Amino acid sequence: MRHSHHTHLNLFAAGSVAILLLAGCGSAETPSTAAPEPSGADQAAPASEVTSSFGSYESPDPAVWDGMQRSSRYIPAADGTKLAIDVFLPTREGATPTKPVPVVLHYTRYIRAQEGEDGELITRGENDPILKHLLSHGYAVAVADARGTGASYGVHHGAFSVEETEDSYAIIEWLAAQPWSNGKVGMAGRSYPGMTQYQAATQAPPALKAIFPEMAGPTAYDFINRGGAYKQDFVEQWGQGTQAQDLGEAGMPAKVDEDLEGVMRAEAIEQHKQNLWARDLVQPGYELRNFSVDTLNGGHWSWDKVIASIDDADAIAASGVGIYHLIGWYDIYTTQQAWMYATLEGRANQKMMIGPWVHSGGYGGMVHKTEMLRWYDYWLKDIDNGVLDDNPVHYFVMNGNHTLPPDIEETAPTLDEAAAEDGTNWLSSDVWPVPTAATRLYLDGATSGTVASVNDGTLTSMPPAAAGADTYTVDYTSRKGSFSRWMNGYGTRRNTPAGATYFDERSAENEKALTYTTAALSEDMTIVGYPTAHLVVSSDHTDGDVMVYLEEIDTEGRSHYITEGVVRASHRKTSEAPFNNFGLPYHRSYAEDLAPLTPGEPTLLEFDIMGTAIVIDAGHRLRLTIAGADAANFALYPDPQGKQAPTIQVHRGAEQGSHIILPVVSGGEAAAVATR
Secondary structure (H helix, E strand, O other), rough: HHHHHHOOOOOOOOOOOOOHHHOOOOOOOOOOOOOOOOOOOOOOOOOHOOOEEOOOEEEEOOOOOOOOEEEEEEOOOOOOOEEEEEEEEEEEEEEEEOOOOEEEEEOOOOOOOOHHHHHHHEEEEHOOOOHHHHHHOOOOOEEEEOOOOOOOOOOOOOOOHHHHHHHHHHHHHHOOOOOOOEEEEEEEEOOOHHHHHHHHHHOOOOOOOEEEOOOOOOOOOHHHHHOOOOHHHHHHHHHHHHHHHHHHHHHOOOOOOOOOOOOOHHHHHHHHHOOOOHHHHHHOOOOOOOOEEEEEEOOEEEEEOOOOOHHHHHHHHHHHHEEEEEEEEEEHHHHHHHHHHHOOOOOOOOEEEEEEEOOOOOOHHHHHHHHHHHHHHHHHHOOOOOOOOOOEEEEEEEEEEOOOOOOOOOOOOOOOOHHHHHHEEEEEEEOOOOOOEEEEEEOOOOOOOOOOOOOEEEEEEEOOOOOOOEEOOOOOOOOOOOOHHHOOOEEEOOOOOOOOOEEOOOOOOOOOOEEEEEOOOOOEEEEEOOOOOEEEEEEOOOOOOOEEEEEEEEEOOEEEEEEEEEEHHHHHEEEOOOOOOOOOOOOOOOHHOOOOOOOOEEEEEEEOOOEEEEEEEOOOOEEEEOOOOOOOOOOOOOOOOOOOOOOEEEEEEOOOOOEEEEEEEEHHHOOEEEEO
16 A cells, blocks of 8 residues: 555656755856865875774865866767766865866766756755765766756667667766866766666776666666566556656756757657657566567667676676675665675675665765765775775674564664664675575474464474475465565655655564464574575466565564565576576576476475575564565566465475575674674
8 A cells, every 4th residue: 555655756766765856956156266275185195094994984085175066068979869967076165176086977867957946956966965975075976867868868778778888988988088087987876876887887988997886786687577576566666757757747857058948958858758668668578587679779678688787797897897886685686786796706896785774775874975985085086095905795784673663753764774874783704695504494384373374384493294285375465565675666765754664564464374483582593695495385376476575573473574585486497597696596587497387286486585684583583474476566476457366385394395594693603893
């Protein structure tokens, strides 16, 4: 139900929703003279003078720039298409630097700037806390509309098209050639503007020195069709929002400076009418990883080769670009983005941090701003601050539940936000995933007495002595809850003053499904990494989706969401992944891989469950919930009308019976604590 949350689909649809631009902000002042140079602004500082560690940094280039100068223009792509770009130069007392400065590019399909009421401009450079932070430290900032979006000309041939990716080269090299630029370019942005960074690195523009992709999925197929199941709600909401943006129906994109009457902007929006919309891609074959479509004007789009930047990991590694991956444990790309880090390991200068955030979480916080500044001071200003001397991976271990608190009107808006900013619970490692013990828990037919579910089974460390099965007719009203990580991915928060992103307590949803619950834990259990589920299932249908949820049950019996996985039965075949996926079950999902179920025949389904790092408190329980639908997020399948629900059986018993495998940290030590 939509009444419990609200969605922002103006400038930040599916992107950095935490940075909503504020109405009434005009363009910045225009300087008249050059500013005196701040001390240290144009020279590197020796390492001995720099205080620098994860989340803590005193830059030798202080934040003395107190304003910005904005200009906007069209620049040509390689094929002549006019691309709209805003450039912000830092100012001090109204004047720009006397020496060239590095520049950070935000390359987006979510509108670089928007006209508010009475023609007032709402720009990212003036409102995005990260871009403002960089400007205050003497960086220039550029924000560019992808072709076919915003005020840029051209046709958008679908997400991360060949043309969009190639355009990044022209934009970056143009920025490097400007007289105010020192020739070194970085990139910043979350979600789509994070993925454009990976794509740009595949082009190896000489001026691109470092990127900072945030909550960005290098394998979009594994997000939209995870395990073969289709995230219908996300595609519909994101597609409607981006179409409205591209056509100027969700607020007009800002004109460039030379386009005084808006004639050029109108011409650009007219061309956008030929865009390939998300709904156009939802056609037979869309559920296959090797699906592709030829579009207007010779454009080409595919899951497998065009938008899967992980397939171009060799090109990214060869580019020499420094990469800092930022991930959230409750993000929509939690596992997929870590695959990119693993695939590039040993071949790129890279770091990764994984915080306790949803898609919008942590944006503009101290950890975020500090780590980006450390990264770009090193790569773009040649400040030897030791950022590469730290362990390459920092990750946050969550403690406590993350569902709706009783004081929702007063609490922090995002999951574990305060603890992450305080610096607690951060660990570091020189390897990823960290070493863990594979702890296997079996589905058992004994009754736990903790929930009024369809079966109320148990999870045990020993395989059941006797085989059995639990029967369940899919309830098509089942869902993760009224709010999900997937909804936050296209801009949704709860309708509270703070825009909370806590999840629903799941006991009511458990009652619609099969559940298997452990006994109360005698000691804390720390899970760090990527759980898997291995279920032996039979059905009276030839296909169907199966959802699994891992939950923490507190001492009062309330069920708190941890993570989830999904597999469509016909996509069950596993293959060796073409990239480093930690050895998790990989569903290639090519046409030749698909196989219907034989009704009544037990069949193994293997689940790659989204990663997590969490302490399950002593006295609490773990629960695995199995459902056949998530009506709020996934298309109902196999019957979209929700009338012919499959009846399935989950088989248990013996070593080969249904079970889950958890990556449990032995001895309570995951890695060295990253002290602040």
